[in-house]
Amino acid sequence: MDPIDPVHGTATLLLIAAAAVVVLLFLIIKVKLHAFIALVLISVVTAVAAGIPIADIPTALTTGFGSTLASVALLVGFGVMLGRLLEVTGGAQVLADTLVNRFGEKRAPLALGVAALIFGLPIFFDAGLVVFLPIILTVARRFGGSLLFYALPAAGAFAAMHALVPPHPGPVAAGTLLGGDIGVILLVNLPIALIAWYVGVYRMSKVLGRRFDVGLPSLLFGEENDGTGSSGDTDTKTQAPPTFGLVLGLLMIPLVLIGFNTVLSTLIESGTIAEGNILVDGLILLGNTPVALLITVLAAIALLGTRGGRTLGETQQLLDSSLGPICSIVLITGAGGMFGGVLQISGIGDALTTSLGGLGIPLLLQAFLIATALRVAQGSATVALTTAAGLIASQAADLSNVQIALLVTAIAAGATVLSHVNDSGFWLVSRFFGMDEQTTLKTWTVMETTLGLSAFAVAAALYPLVS
Template sequence: MDPIEPAYGTTTLLLIAIAAVAVLLFLIMKVRLHAFISLVLVSVITAVAAGIPLIDVPTALTTGFGATLASVALLVGFGVMLGRLLEVSGGAQVLADTLIGRFGEKRAPFALGIAALIFGLPIFFDAGLVVFLPIILTVARRFGGSLLYYALPAAGAFAAVHALLPPHPGPVAAGTLLEGDIGVILLVNLPIALVAWYVGVYLVSRQLGARFDVPVSNLLFGEEHDTNGTAVSNTGGTTKTIAPPSFGVVIGLLAIPLVLISFNTILTTLKSNGTIDEGNDFVDLLILIGTTPVALLITLLAAIALLGTRGRSLDETSALLDKSLGPICSIILITGAGGMFGGVLRISGIGEALTSSLSDLGLPLLFQAFLIATALRVAQGSATVALTTTAGLIASDAGGLGDLQIALLVTAIAAGATVLSHVNDSGFWLVSRFFGMDEKTTLKTWTVMETTLGLSAFAIAAALYPLV
């Protein structure tokens, strides 16, 4: 559903948005009303208050909810089943032990972050996070202390890559709208993403981990399994020891989605710029199997064959996978409702009215791009939407800029689209539920880290822009 013509002025719409977020936080944090119920209730009230025609309110609600579920439900479902197999087979432990052996205990958070930066290059934030989750939890269980020491460097790495680097859709769309060179954007933003991650995520996560003691939750993957891969059979309730898979098998499984999704990204890009002709069935097949849900499905099937049958019958493995889906129902519904709330804010025209006002202030282009993207991010939640919309709004002002200037302009937009993740962002709810944090703690940790990441990237872009 497209945004409607704003029913009120910018100031009124902005006050509605602020009030909606305040009421939502009050219901969840003070009244203790369930987050799913609170999100749906506030979405309905906000849609009516913002002037969306009553006849269109149901469509406005289901549009954001359905779009979010379409992108999240399959990824989380397949990812959690894959993670469960990695965890109970001892595969996550093998990978964690290898990382720790190479980098040492003190550098384990850094190693997780670097691995996530590499793994996240072709993979969306939510898919990468859910696949990496058992590894993060295994390392955190082994060393103790706050989960944030290990979780935030990896989650922040996925967020940095997703926002700043092609071939992810946000920076690609922004670069295309600004008529920039995607290769130059990648080359410029890669070192910026690394520095911004180190300063805005890794160093900040050490401070946040010291301040907030977040225990490792057993919600998704149950109790810890030992390094020998002990698993419990469903047949007669007996316990049997299963030899863990080799490091090569685990890495091979994790490489499957990496390779398949890379094929999809590269081939889709080549088709869009005309290098590959339309109608090539083999290329279309590779693009299909590289679609993130299909790639994760293929990976899951491979994991069932290589890990699920190790000392278990297929019936036992199916029962194990079935149990793994139970805890994520709440996560998926809450995430979908977060998308509903963000969708209502977008359809109401709140973000568009606010950004139109900012574009008329006569600010320097780089700063204007950052502010507009920030306003869109805060107003409607999605980083990709903020990137794309901001690039479209400033495209006419970017004419005549060189490729390096456009690349830094994309950096500034991506930085604004990263900061201040809050309750209208589906990623906020994924992180909150995956890491077992309440909303207040998530605001004080994840939201802060996302903001320092975005500000770090923008500071680098602002320092370099006058030099190019």
């Protein structure tokens, strides 16, 4: 659904957005109203207050809800199935042990972050998070302490790669709109993403982990176990764990398939490969994220599901039991997308960018602030990236490819900061890691902000050198 023509002025729309967020947080944190109910309620009230025609409000609500579920529900479903199989068969423990043995116990969070950076190059944030979840929990279970020490470096790595580095859709779309060279953007943004991750995520995770003692969640994999790799689940059979090579091979399936999809799609968009090639289209289909995860789950069932004498019927029951607890995650994430969609359709995002567009500030800072405004207004980092790039594209006509790459960095940095209740990723992190909304704001939101600010600081330092 396209944005409506605003019926209120910019100031009024901004007040409506601010009031909606404040009331939503009050309902969830103070009143203790269930987040799903609160999000739907505030979405309806905001739609009415912002002037969306009454007859169009149901469409506005379902558009944001449905588009978010379309991208998240399948990933979460397949991801939790794969994670459950890895967890109960000892595969996650094997991978965690190997990573820790290579890096050492004290650098276990660094090991998780580096692995996530590698996997995050072709894999989107939400898909990477669900695949890595059992590994994060297994390492945290082994060494104890706050879950944030282990969860934030990995989750932040996926966030950094998704926002800053081609071939992810946000930076690719922004670079294309600005007329930049995607290869140059990749070469410039990749080292910036690594620096921003180390400063804004890894170092910050140590601070946040000391301040907030977040325990292991029981939502996905049951109660905390004794550290042997067995969660006490009655479906867990006594067995020799799978080899490291087998576990790594399973995790490489989505990495390779999604990588093919990303690279081939980018080559088609650039005109390097012609459209309509059956082989290319087939590889792109297999690399579609839900399809790639489906293939991975089927492979895991075949290679892990019947280990230790478990029958296919017992494996089916195991997978079925893994899906029940994620209903809340899926619904809350969809409702977060609904709220963000209402803010976008109502024109609140456009009102924010209009109020910033004519301030006469430097282009790099202007790009960062506009993307930040869009991020805060409607939640989606990808939407903020593409919209902000379109708004400033006319000012980038005479820039070099390196300058455009740094401009993309600034936009991506702004589109990363201040993740909050209208961002579906906020709710994924909150529910996957068992944090309440207030704790998520004090940890995930802070870390996303330091990640974005770190990336912008590097871009701002480099921009005068190439101007």
